[in-house]
Amino acid sequence: MTTLSELAPTPPVGAPQPTTPDEAPVRGLWRQGLAVFCENRLALVGLGLFVLLAGVCFLGPLFYHTDQVHTDLARVHLAPGAGQPLGTDGVGYDQLGRMMLGGQTSIVVGLAAGILATFLGTVWGAVAGFAGGWVDAAMMRVVDAMMSIPSLFLFMLLAAIVTPSVPMLIVIIGAFAWLGPARLVRGEALTLRSREYVQAMRGMGGTGGRAVRKHIVPNAIGTVIVNATFQVADAILYVAYLSFLGLGVPPPAANWGGMLSDGLADTYSGHWWLLYPPGIAIILIVLAFNFMGDGLRDAFEVRLRRR
Template sequence: MNRKKAIQLMKEHKSYLFPVIFLILLSVLALIAPLLPIDPNATDVTQMSASPSLSHLFGTDEVGRDYFIRVIYGGRISLLVGVLAMITSTFIGTVVGVVSGYYGGFIDSLLMRFVDILSSIPWLVLVIVLSVLLKPGLVTIIFVIGCFSWMSIARLIRAETLSVKEREYVIYAQFIGVKNSTIIRKHILPAVMPTLIVAATGSISSAIMTESALSFLGIGIQPPIASWGSLLQNAQASLQQAPYMAILPGLFIILTVYSFNSLGNYLRELSSVEG
């Protein structure tokens, strides 16, 4: 992407500035969290459910653990789930979409009917059932979200592929006998990449929301690992005496999802300007 155009678009639409800065700061905090001199599991019975203060920026939880570092570590897990689930769903969706759109015919019909079948099942119900059947944990939640959230990406990439394969340079490459795998690698994939990048940002926010919902229901991330969803679940018992325990992780979820969606809109506008 053109750097000058990216900066110019950011200047014209300053509403995109906050999401970018927020995601950068959140990512940096998540990366350096192990270097911070605070143990997320250290308890202090003299500071149980303490309100936010200079010594504990986000207060403490019901057993005296520093809530700031708990939220940051929870963010590490939520972002990890979002990114890895996005990579999984994007890979599957891209393969299915490109193969279906490029080859067409029986292959297209077969793959799209399979997509229709999976799409007809209420997705959250499907994810909940699979999460219950499989052993709850980080790997399971990434696998479940990633492997059952690719259908919309597949449809999107298929539509883009159908458009790209009708372009003259693709038709000419087919005419002179270039291998299909080469055409897909050199012509189809680069052409659909801008759309794929935009879809990927939305996929991250959806994965974070799903993980948070599942963890809140108790079938997602399991203790002692914490995520924003599990922090919300744990906060239910302390809503009256420590409402910040629910407000803070909830606020981080909202801001993160908003930021990734805004980033997707920014990339979409940027790709249209460059196009």
């Protein structure tokens, strides 16, 4: 006897398979989130700025070759022109090549430190908010105590004690920039731990660690991602602060903050090309991440994704 399943037509090879009921809503939410992000013109401008700056910094040296190791005192303070589009600095380095090298350091440190700070803050805040009680009180008192000390002072203190390098700057900035994300995620965890699905999972014997991994953190991912963009922007500014004060990576390495500090000393000498390019680059990269953060905030907002 022929069954209904045997009479049903067989889909051709290579045809898209029907989605399960759980996959369709997830894809719909992501598509709506992407549509909302694309509607934000400033977010697209920010994304374009970041791609442009990162492309120039990381791909530019492949096409524009300069010597950023050996000084050339015969080419000191050359004005922008043929052969040096942005001129040269006080020791003969090509300023455009220096901008590319400095941008690599600033972007790498900013991204890595921002991601590290977001990860540490997410774990700390999720555990504190879900545990509650004396565990929450003790963990958040640590956060409050560290936030009472100005972050820039701590960065300066540690940068003065240890020899600054790219990995060390990432650790220094990430080790203290996680306090803000911890408070945000802790607030989300306090709300999410009372939800029905979390209570049902605990009633079925689920552990607190599983609740944090499978429910608290995934449902707070919108807040985490949005905050990560602002953490990256803050980390880039912290790198600029430390380098401006002479606590950045030592030569021949470079970053935009150190270039800005060096250019400030030549402002009254008429060497404007040493000051404005790194300053404008810092402003543009920070604006780019802030614009992208605003767009991601709208994309992850549930009310906007359901309209």
